[in-house]
Amino acid sequence: MVNSVYAGLPTTIFEVMSGLARDTGAINLGQGFPDTPGPEALRRKAAELVVDGWNQYPPMRGVPELRQAAAGHYRRFQGLDLDWETEVTVTSGATEALAASFLALIEPGDEVVLFQPLYDAYAPLIRRAGGVARLVRLTPPDWRIGREALAAAFTPRTRLVVFNNPLNPAGVVFPHEDLALLAEFCVVHDAIAICDEVWEQVVFDGRRHVPLMALPGMRERTVKIGSAGKMFALTGWKVGFVCAAPELTAAVAKAHQFLTFTTPPNLQAAVAWGLGNCDDWFEAMPRDLQRSRDRLAAGLRSEGFAVLDSGGTYFLNIDLAASGVDADDRTFCLRAVKEAGVAAIPVSTFYETDPVTSVVRLCFAKVDATLDAGVERLARARKLF
Ligand code: PMP
Numbered sequence: 347m348v349n350s351v352y353a354g355l356p357t358t359i360f361e362v363m364s365g366l367a368r369d370t371g372a373i374n375l376g377q378g379f380p381d382t383p384g385p386e387a388l389r390r391k392a393a394e395l396v397v398d399g400w401n402q403y404p405p406m407r408g409v410p411e412l413r414q415a416a417a418g419h420y421r422r423f424q425g426l427d428l429d430w431e432t433e434v435t436v437t438s439g440a441t442e443a444l445a446a447s448f449l450a451l452i453e454p455g456d457e458v459v460l461f462q463p464l465y466d467a468y469a470p471l472i473r474r475a476g477g478v479a480r481l482v483r484l485t486p487p488d489w490r491i492g493r494e495a496l497a498a499a500f501t502p503r504t505r506l507v508v509f510n511n512p513l514n515p516a517g518v519v520f521p522h523e524d525l526a527l528l529a530e531f532c533v534v535h536d537a538i539a540i541c542d543e544v545w546e547q548v549v550f551d552g553r554r555h556v557p558l559m560a561l562p563g564m565r566e567r568t569v570k571i572g573s574a575g576k577m578f579a580l581t582g583w584k585v586g587f588v589c590a591a592p593e594l595t596a597a598v599a600k601a602h603q604f605l606t607f608t609t610p611p612n613l614q615a616a617v618a619w620g621l622g623n624c625d626d627w628f629e630a631m632p633r634d635l636q637r638s639r640d641r642l643a644a645g646l647r648s649e650g651f652a653v654l655d656s657g658g659t660y661f662l663n664i665d666l667a668a669s670g671v672d673a674d675d676r677t678f679c680l681r682a683v684k685e686a687g688v689a690a691i692p693v694s695t696f697y698e699t700d701p702v703t704s705v706v707r708l709c710f711a712k713v714d715a716t717l718d719a720g721v722e723r724l725a726r727a728r729k730l731f
């Protein structure tokens with residue numbers, strides 16, 4: 347009756363855990379969203395634009411001021427030289443950008459290299475587009491990319507590689523060496539890189555995001571995806587960007603035109619305003635999140651949890667085995683939400699094969715009181731085992 351890709355697919359773990367948190371009244375450190383309302387000036391601008399701005403269909407590739415603002419932002423922050431007219435498309439969030447990219451660039455039977463742990467939308471979208479997943483398994487505590495693993499995954503049939511940096515759920519910002527290695531394989535195999543860089547502004551400890559597109563040989567073969575929801579801590583604003591060379595952009599835009607055609611014009615205009623007027627936000631947001639990361643990590647360590655490093659994203663991970671907790675991640679998370687009042691995400695969900703089963707992801711984009719209560723409840727959860 348239904349398509350085989352979807353027939354056996356579970357509901358996404360983010361929805362499952364947020365649903366359980368809602369039902370049980372648990373503190374939600376699962377799904378990645380801040381519990382603060384987001385930048386007020388930007389929300390007021392959006393409200394003004396709903397009332398006084400354009401509310402009919404905008405141009406299919408996005409309103410010009412947002413495409414210009416995105417190109418300008420990436421020039422200033424990442425040194426990229428993008429032509430806003432031929433190389434930038436606005437989508438309804440990064441999720442639509444991913445779907446459009448896969449639909450536009452995959453021929454049935456094409457191989458797609460993916461890194462596990464992998465964001466849960468990738469594999470079903472790729473299979474539905476006819477792609478064949480070739481999985482590279484990354485493991486804690488470093489989650490590094492190895493030459494041998496790439497050599498085993500890339501073949502003459504490789505069409506795409508999907509690279510999420512910073513990596514959700516691991517919280518890793520890949521070092522330059524790994525980017526260079528991946529670029530080398532893309533060039534040698536004439537593959538296109540779909541770069542999910544939604545966390546590009548959420549990096550800590552003085553890091554600066556380096557887009558794979560900036561590496562030698564990658565400018566013409568990279569599709570760079572961003573998300574205003576992540577840039578401005580407004581995750582429900584599904585406004586995304588796709589940046590790619592004109593030929594790739596043209597193909598992705600053709601898929602986009604029959605997925606959503608456009609994205610609400612008032613939100614697009616608000617994001618354009620934000621990109622031009624919020625430089626102080628791009629300083630303050632990662633600084634505040636870094637402080638929250640450190641607060642959660644310190645609290646967890648004081649309760650005996652082994653905390654893995656987080657260089658970016660809203661997430662840090664704990665290793666249950668190294669914390670002396672005798673449970674797999676899924677059992678721990680289900681009992682934690684039901685019996686200790688705290689929701690978290692089992693990282694094994696992000697593996698298609700041979701899962702790492704002792705790592706649990708926690709979202710620290712929360713106010714101090716939520717983080718402190720979360721630590722106390724996780725300590726309670728620990729005692730269940
Ligand atoms: N990719 C990754 C790695 C994500 O973490 C997320 C959401 N957190 C998305 C894509 C989806 O972004 P959007 O909400 O803009 O669709």
Ligand code: GLN
Pocket residue numbers: 358360361376377378379514
């Ligand atoms: N990306 C968010 C996370 O990792 C979830 C987004 C979603 O629920 N689709 O938590």
